[in-house]
Amino acid sequence: MDESVLFYFSKGADTRREIIQIVKEKQEDGIYLSEIADKLDMSHVAARKHIELLREEDYLEHINPEGKPKYLRLTKNGERILDEFDG
Numbered sequence: 001m002d003e004s005v006l007f008y009f010s011k012g013a014d015t016r017r018e019i020i021q022i023v024k025e026k027q028e029d030g031i032y033l034s035e036i037a038d039k040l041d042m043s044h045v046a047a048r049k050h051i052e053l054l055r056e057e058d059y060l061e062h063i064n065p066e067g068k069p070k071y072l073r074l075t076k077n078g079e080r081i082l083d084e085f086d087g
Helices: 003-009 013-025 033-040 044-056 076-086
Strands: 060-062 071-074
Touching: 003 013, 003 076, 013 033, 013 044, 013 060, 013 071, 013 076, 033 044, 044 060, 071 076
Parallel strands: none
Antiparallel strands: 060 071
């Protein structure tokens, strides 16, 4: 998916930008889905849909794929796009 659509011109783009920024704040330790949902005051189902899209597009990754809960961090693409938001 085109980055401009994913982060700027589609429904949910604002939420996906917020998720990237929240994950960056917790980059050292990782963050899990329910923390993100709570910070955004949204359902876990809605947060999961955004997170899965960001994972599919290689902006987020699981630190512990077999663990529960699954902790997330930014990929190199996630860090790069965050720099674009700030720039």
